[in-house]
Amino acid sequence: MNLNTYTRLSGFYFFYFSLLGALVPYWSLYLKSFGFNAETIGILMSILMASRIIAPNIWGWVADRTGQRVAIVRLGSLATCIIFIAIFWQESAWGIALVMAGFSFFWNAVLPQFEVITLTHLGSRTELYSRVRLWGSIGFIITVVGIGWLLDLIEVRWLPHLMLGLMICIWLSSLFVSGEAVERDQNESGFKQQLLRPQVLAFFAICFLIQFSHGPYYTFYSVLMDSLGYSRVEIGLLWAIGVIAEVIIFIYMHRIIGRLGLRFVMIISLVLCVLRWLLIGFTPDNLPLMLFAQSLHAVTFGSLHAVGIALVHHYFTPGCHGQGQAMFSSFGFGFGGAAGALVSGLAWDTLGAGATFYTAAGAVFVAVLLATIWIKPENCAQTNR
Numbered sequence: 001m002n003l004n005t006y007t008r009l010s011g012f013y014f015f016y017f018s019l020l021g022a023l024v025p026y027w028s029l030y031l032k033s034f035g036f037n038a039e040t041i042g043i044l045m046s047i048l049m050a051s052r053i054i055a056p057n058i059w060g061w062v063a064d065r066t067g068q069r070v071a072i073v074r075l076g077s078l079a080t081c082i083i084f085i086a087i088f089w090q091e092s093a094w095g096i097a098l099v100m101a102g103f104s105f106f107w108n109a110v111l112p113q114f115e116v117i118t119l120t121h122l123g124s125r126t127e128l129y130s131r132v133r134l135w136g137s138i139g140f141i142i143t144v145v146g147i148g149w150l151l152d153l154i155e156v157r158w159l160p161h162l163m164l165g166l167m168i169c170i171w172l173s174s175l176f177v178s179g180e181a182v183e184r185d186q187n188e189s190g191f192k193q194q195l196l197r198p199q200v201l202a203f204f205a206i207c208f209l210i211q212f213s214h215g216p217y218y219t220f221y222s223v224l225m226d227s228l229g230y231s232r233v234e235i236g237l238l239w240a241i242g243v244i245a246e247v248i249i250f251i252y253m254h255r256i257i258g259r260l261g262l263r264f265v266m267i268i269s270l271v272l273c274v275l276r277w278l279l280i281g282f283t284p285d286n287l288p289l290m291l292f293a294q295s296l297h298a299v300t301f302g303s304l305h306a307v308g309i310a311l312v313h314h315y316f317t318p319g320c321h322g323q324g325q326a327m328f329s330s331f332g333f334g335f336g337g338a339a340g341a342l343v344s345g346l347a348w349d350t351l352g353a354g355a356t357f358y359t360a361a362g363a364v365f366v367a368v369l370l371a372t373i374w375i376k377p378e379n380c381a382q383t384n385r
Contacts, residue, residue: 005178009118010135012073012173016111017136019166021143022159023048025222025239026151029232030159031096032223040093042345045219047097049211049337051104053330059109060326064191064319069113070177076113077171079106084167087160103167108333110170112325117177119313119321130306134250137302141243148236191320195327200315202374203308207332208339209367210270210304213277213360215340216348221280224353228285238290242297249298253306263375266307269299270368274361276300281357308332311375 027048031041059076063069083102090096122128147162194200225235249256257265276296283289308328316324340360347356 005121006132008173008176008178009121009132012114012170012177013133013136014139015166015169015173016114016139018139018143019107019163019170021140021239021243022147022163022166024218025144025235026147026156026159028219028223029151029226030156033156034091034093034096036093038220038223038348039345041223042219042341042348044093044097044100046338046341046345047100048104048108049215049334049341051101052108052334052337054334055105055109056112056326056329056334057323060112060322060324063113063116063322069117069322070174072113073110073117073177074171074174076106076110077167077174079103080110081164081167081171084160084164107167108329110174112329113322114177115309115325116321119309128254129309130250130253133306134247137243137247137250141240141247144239144243145236148232148234148239152232191316191323194316194320194324197315199374199376202370203311203315204327204331206266206270206367206370206375207308207328208336209363209370210273210300211332211336212340212343213273213363213367214300215337215342216344216353216356216360217277217280218337219341219344220348220353220356224280224284238294241291242294242301245295245298246302249302250306253303256303257306257310262307262310263371265303266375267368267371269303269307270364270371272296273300273304273364274368277357277361277364281354281361284353 028041028045031044036044059072063072080103083106084099086102087096087099090099118132119129122132143166147159150162151159222235222239225238226232230238273296276293279289279293309325312324312328313321343359344356347359
């Protein structure tokens with residue numbers, strides 16, 4: 001992969017995750033500005049995750065049969081911008097919900113197909129994926145800190161204007177990405193046959209539990225910190241520290257996986273994920289411990305995401321990579337994220353912040369057991385094994 005291709009791929013990740021840096025930490029604060037309660041905020045936030053259940057699979061199916069992944073990325077990016085414009089006229093929960101469902105249907109379809117485009121450009125050097133993906137984390141850091149600073153100066157109601165600008169940048173960057181249509185190999189085993197292998201089902205169950213556990217974090221972490229008296233600059237910096245740690249792990253991920261193997265990296269990352277949620281649940285007012293907990297984002301997202309992408313690439317044949325990445329997004333960020341947001345929304349006011357994060361820790365502990373039993377080196381050595 002030459003420098004020009006690397007720059008174009010990295011640029012798309014930069015803007016895509018810059019938008020995520022505006023959306024995930026601050027959208028719940030935007031919703032709170034309308035006076036919505038925790039249950040309503042949890043339901044609205046779950047829409048973003050729920051759209052990942054359907055959208056990536058529809059577009060993944062289309063992409064695998066047409067091979068037109070770049071066209072799908074461009075169409076999805078443009079549709080995201082157009083639909084989101086309607087948010088400026090919405091103040092009711094129903095109106096906001098409809099806009100969120102509309103733009104996220106296309107936005108969530110884009111990334112899984114772009115992951116396949118990136119891996120196709122990398123060819124046999126898939127271990128270099130993290131070197132490209134780290135620019136997404138850098139974009140997230142810049143945005144989360146910058147918007148955190150801005151929202152201490154301006155009203156949170158300005159957030160959609162900032163987000164629309166980033167959406168336009170995503171679309172523009174998609175126009176510079178190239179890719180050739182890939183014909184489907186009729187001799188490949190079917191997607192369903194590959195999906196229903198026990199180790200693959202266990203893998204997707206782990207993906208579900210990981211993102212389920214992130215539900216309270218993505219939905220209410222900023223709200224929790226705000227309620228404890230942290231400024232929005234401090235909240236933004238806490239988010240940024242997590243993603244800085246993620247960038248560092250992405251830089252060295254190819255060496256770590258090569259030296260330790262996918263199984264060990266996944267299991268130790270899951271154990272540290274349990275520790276992270278327990279720390280946030282027990283001592284959210286302890287700044288040093290929160291700084292440490294945020295640094296664990298390097299493994300709870302960074303290494304687990306890199307391992308997940310690698311396992312999908314191994315578990316599915318090339319003609320099914322689009323649907324495989326779509327399922328990775330759907331089971332984790334879709335089913336898992338939506339369920340985590342919904343449960344945390346219901347539990348937040350009734351059980352409290354601590355119990356909600358303890359539930360998240362329990363979910364990841366189950367994932368540790370599944371990974372110990374099913375995620376083994378021989379399961380990754382050869383596709384369709």
